[in-house]
Amino acid sequence: MDLKNKIAEAAEHVLLTNGLAKTTTKEIARAAGCSEGSLYNHFRNKEDIFLYVLRGQLKNLMGTLTSLQSLAGKETVRNNLEQVALSALEDFSNSMSLICSIFSEPDILLRHREGFTLRNEGPHRANEAVDIYLLKEKQQGRIREEMDTRAVADLLLGSCFQHAFQMNFLGNVESHEERIDFVNRVLNTLFPGG
Amino acid sequence: MDLKNKIAEAAEHVLLTNGLAKTTTKEIARAAGCSEGSLYNHFRNKEDIFLYVLRGQLKNLMGTLTSLQSLAGKETVRNNLEQVALSALEDFSNSMSLICSIFSEPDILLRHREGFTLRNEGPHRANEAVDIYLLKEKQQGRIREEMDTRAVADLLLGSCFQHAFQMNFLGNVESHEERIDFVNRVLNTLFPGG
Amino acid sequence: MDLKNKIAEAAEHVLLTNGLAKTTTKEIARAAGCSEGSLYNHFRNKEDIFLYVLRGQLKNLMGTLTSLQSLAGKETVRNNLEQVALSALEDFSNSMSLICSIFSEPDILLRHREGFTLRNEGPHRANEAVDIYLLKEKQQGRIREEMDTRAVADLLLGSCFQHAFQMNFLGNVESHEERIDFVNRVLNTLFPGG
Amino acid sequence: MDLKNKIAEAAEHVLLTNGLAKTTTKEIARAAGCSEGSLYNHFRNKEDIFLYVLRGQLKNLMGTLTSLQSLAGKETVRNNLEQVALSALEDFSNSMSLICSIFSEPDILLRHREGFTLRNEGPHRANEAVDIYLLKEKQQGRIREEMDTRAVADLLLGSCFQHAFQMNFLGNVESHEERIDFVNRVLNTLFPGG
DNA sequence: GATGAATGAGATTTCATTCAT
DNA sequence: CATGAATGAAATCTCATTCAT
Numbered sequence: 001m002d003l004k005n006k007i008a009e010a011a012e013h014v015l016l017t018n019g020l021a022k023t024t025t026k027e028i029a030r031a032a033g034c035s036e037g038s039l040y041n042h043f044r045n046k047e048d049i050f051l052y053v054l055r056g057q058l059k060n061l062m063g064t065l066t067s068l069q070s071l072a073g074k075e076t077v078r079n080n081l082e083q084v085a086l087s088a089l090e091d092f093s094n095s096m097s098l099i100c101s102i103f104s105e106p107d108i109l110l111r112h113r114e115g116f117t118l119r120n121e122g123p124h125r126a127n128e129a130v131d132i133y134l135l136k137e138k139q140q141g142r143i144r145e146e147m148d149t150r151a152v153a154d155l156l157l158g159s160c161f162q163h164a165f166q167m168n169f170l171g172n173v174e175s176h177e178e179r180i181d182f183v184n185r186v187l188n189t190l191f192p193g194g
Numbered sequence: 195m196d197l198k199n200k201i202a203e204a205a206e207h208v209l210l211t212n213g214l215a216k217t218t219t220k221e222i223a224r225a226a227g228c229s230e231g232s233l234y235n236h237f238r239n240k241e242d243i244f245l246y247v248l249r250g251q252l253k254n255l256m257g258t259l260t261s262l263q264s265l266a267g268k269e270t271v272r273n274n275l276e277q278v279a280l281s282a283l284e285d286f287s288n289s290m291s292l293i294c295s296i297f298s299e300p301d302i303l304l305r306h307r308e309g310f311t312l313r314n315e316g317p318h319r320a321n322e323a324v325d326i327y328l329l330k331e332k333q334q335g336r337i338r339e340e341m342d343t344r345a346v347a348d349l350l351l352g353s354c355f356q357h358a359f360q361m362n363f364l365g366n367v368e369s370h371e372e373r374i375d376f377v378n379r380v381l382n383t384l385f386p387g388g
Numbered sequence: 389m390d391l392k393n394k395i396a397e398a399a400e401h402v403l404l405t406n407g408l409a410k411t412t413t414k415e416i417a418r419a420a421g422c423s424e425g426s427l428y429n430h431f432r433n434k435e436d437i438f439l440y441v442l443r444g445q446l447k448n449l450m451g452t453l454t455s456l457q458s459l460a461g462k463e464t465v466r467n468n469l470e471q472v473a474l475s476a477l478e479d480f481s482n483s484m485s486l487i488c489s490i491f492s493e494p495d496i497l498l499r500h501r502e503g504f505t506l507r508n509e510g511p512h513r514a515n516e517a518v519d520i521y522l523l524k525e526k527q528q529g530r531i532r533e534e535m536d537t538r539a540v541a542d543l544l545l546g547s548c549f550q551h552a553f554q555m556n557f558l559g560n561v562e563s564h565e566e567r568i569d570f571v572n573r574v575l576n577t578l579f580p581g582g
Numbered sequence: 583m584d585l586k587n588k589i590a591e592a593a594e595h596v597l598l599t600n601g602l603a604k605t606t607t608k609e610i611a612r613a614a615g616c617s618e619g620s621l622y623n624h625f626r627n628k629e630d631i632f633l634y635v636l637r638g639q640l641k642n643l644m645g646t647l648t649s650l651q652s653l654a655g656k657e658t659v660r661n662n663l664e665q666v667a668l669s670a671l672e673d674f675s676n677s678m679s680l681i682c683s684i685f686s687e688p689d690i691l692l693r694h695r696e697g698f699t700l701r702n703e704g705p706h707r708a709n710e711a712v713d714i715y716l717l718k719e720k721q722q723g724r725i726r727e728e729m730d731t732r733a734v735a736d737l738l739l740g741s742c743f744q745h746a747f748q749m750n751f752l753g754n755v756e757s758h759e760e761r762i763d764f765v766n767r768v769l770n771t772l773f774p775g776g
Numbered sequence: 777g778a779t780g781a782a783t784g785a786g787a788t789t790t791c792a793t794t795c796a797t
Numbered sequence: 798c799a800t801g802a803a804t805g806a807a808a809t810c811t812c813a814t815t816c817a818t
């Protein structure tokens with residue numbers, strides 16, 4: 001692996017462990033096993049490193065959700081949504097602290113907002129992905145014509161997002177079973193019939 | 195108003211404007227119209243100021259939600275939930291950047307987590323409040339016995355929370371009408387019959 | 389003496405001893421007997437310190453020359469010009485390295501050129517001062533009507549300036565007698581008659 | 583052109599554009615179209631590059647002045663001195679910022695002073711050159727026996743040197759006409775008779 | 777001879793906190 | 798209680814130079 005990616009991985013680890021505020025270039029360099037000066041051979045500045053890692057997280061988030069698109073028409077809708085929700089729960093949990101951190105640096109957010117939207121990288125894209133999946137299922141007649149698919153996506157992913165947020169805030173680490181339980185209660189409520 | 199609160203208000207303003215990372219004691223003092231030294235006559239350190247402001251925000255969040263409890267039995271459930279959701283949307287929007295900021299300083303979060311839970315101040319309490327409201331309505335027979343009230347609360351507030359997050363992330367400022375529209379689509383999906 | 393002036397004096401000493409390039413904030417602080425952080429309570433940045441010292445030097449330069457204005461009409465013109473030239477030689481010698489240093493940072497010069505000219509602080513003002521002195525003498529009939537006073541000022545101070553430059557460049561330290569000798573040869577040539 | 587000279591020219595350009603303080607090896611390499619490592623195949627270090635360029639400038643300065651020696655006995659003295667002064671004015675202007683820059687690094691100056699004097703490269707040599715020219719004219723009887731030729735050289739070149747310095751300091755760019763005007767006023771004052 | 781990534785020493789600047797007044 | 802100058806630790810970033818390829 002080249003040094004650039006080694007630095008990025010090290011930075012990701014430090015960011016998730018220590019938080020953005022306590023992530024120093026010295027610490028990143030130590031974790032990457034190189035000198036501080038080397039960071040600047042591969043990134044323009046510390047902000048660049050943060051953004052590189054952040055974009056990686058956002059891509060992860062999208063990756064799993066878009067890959068679930070191919071499930072349209074297979075298994076049951078309910079089953080597929082359970083998988084979607086569980087993946088989202090996990091991804092949100094992993095990236096929550098990093099993504100939230102950007103609110104502590106609104107000027108960075110401001111500076112790169114345009115880029116995020118241009119490259120379609122925002123966290124909002126997850127909801128769109130679920131929406132699109134549901135529309136496909138609707139085309140195949142596997143869900144009711146009247147269903148507001150976007151609203152369903154917002155409810156499902158919204159509850160997962162907030163749940164992940166709260167678990168992070170409270171420091172709770174959920175078992176897989178607990179997550180399945182949460183997801184099922186939510187899905188049962190969204191689709192009372194089954 | 196005493197200086198302590200003047201400082202707290204100034205700090206809140208600076209925190210919401212500049213973000214936690216760019217909030218310096220010098221800036222807080224300037225905004226409060228006092229000297230930097232004075233901050234330390236009213237707070238032990240900068241972390242204390244941040245926590246004081248943060249707890250204020252969390253109280254706000256709870257305040258509006260608990261006040262809506264008295265609505266149980268009045269108007270229609272649907273109407274009340276619309277008010278709940280709109281209030282949540284607004285409160286979440288206002289406090290999002292501040293509350294998320296804490297993830298950039300996980301050691302602060304760690305240090306005060308116990309206090310938050312002991313004093314019942316976590317952001318998760320909002321969901322409990324809605325749950326409790328719904329339970330009251332169930333007791334009065336205004337909603338179905340089988341309804342998983344906690345799941346409904348999680349879905350409703352979760353979607354509002356994520357929505358507020360995304361609007362903040364994208365820099366979108368919604369009109370009241372847009373918010374009403376969002377809330378209605380979500381509620382229509384949660385309560386298909388009306 | 390307050391710390392600001394202590395810092396300025398220390399900076400002047402370090403600048404004249406080590407040169408601009410080797411003048412670090414650490415060294416200035418050490419020479420001023422304070423911490424590096426203290427520098428920033430009195431100056432915005434290192435550039436500010438340099439400019440403060442530089443303007444002090446330029447004022448010195450002007451000071452001695454304007455004070456010599458009151459000599460108009462007294463002693464002999466030749467005698468007065470000898471004093472002017474000797475003072476100039478000394479001032480130029482002392483400030484040469486500092487004033488020249490600015491050419492190693494053309495962007496600083498560019499940034500403050502307007503300020504220098506607005507405040508009439510440029511090194512060119514010395515020549516004006518001598519010109520004005522000579523005009524006064526002309527009004528009193530002590531020098532020929534046809535004399536181009538500005539040209540005389542430029543010749544006299546120009547030769548002193550370049551002489552000071554060369555002595556600094558070569559590392560020669562002249563005795564007072566050598567300077568008197570230089571000045572007299574120059575004046576004898578400028579005013580052949582006496 | 584070999585790489586060594588390409589580097590030297592690039593360095594000269596960067597030095598005159600950005601100033602010594604802002605001239606980095608990276609920038610020189612970029613301007614020379616080679617790698618930073620290559621600089622060290624042709625020069626021992628950055629100081630070497632600077633000195634190489636500086637000595638080039640000093641040679642320029644001397645070059646034009648020594649070439650004017652052959653004019654002795656031709657045209658009129660006054661005419662020749664006008665050419666000398668104009669050349670000096672131009673050369674001084676071009677090299678001023680570079681030559682002055684050395685005062686920001688007195689240790690470099692100290693380290694190479696001996697070399698400069700041994701190789702007769704100092705800027706003071708210009709005055710000597712004019713002196714020698716005038717002595718030749720004196721031998722041919724074209725100027726008065728009593729004239730202090732060295733003093734004339736110092737006055738003439740000194741005023742040109744300071745004038746060039748001031749124009750550089752003030753950021754004024756003179757037209758050829760303005761320079762001719764300056765030189766003529768100075769020469770008229772030095773040689774009142776014509 | 778040419779390269780350019782890696783280095784590490786060092787420079788400037790920021791900032792929370794202290795403390796004498 | 799209020800002040801604000803002084804501090805010193807730490808953070809980011811620069812840059813000349815080296816060296817393996």
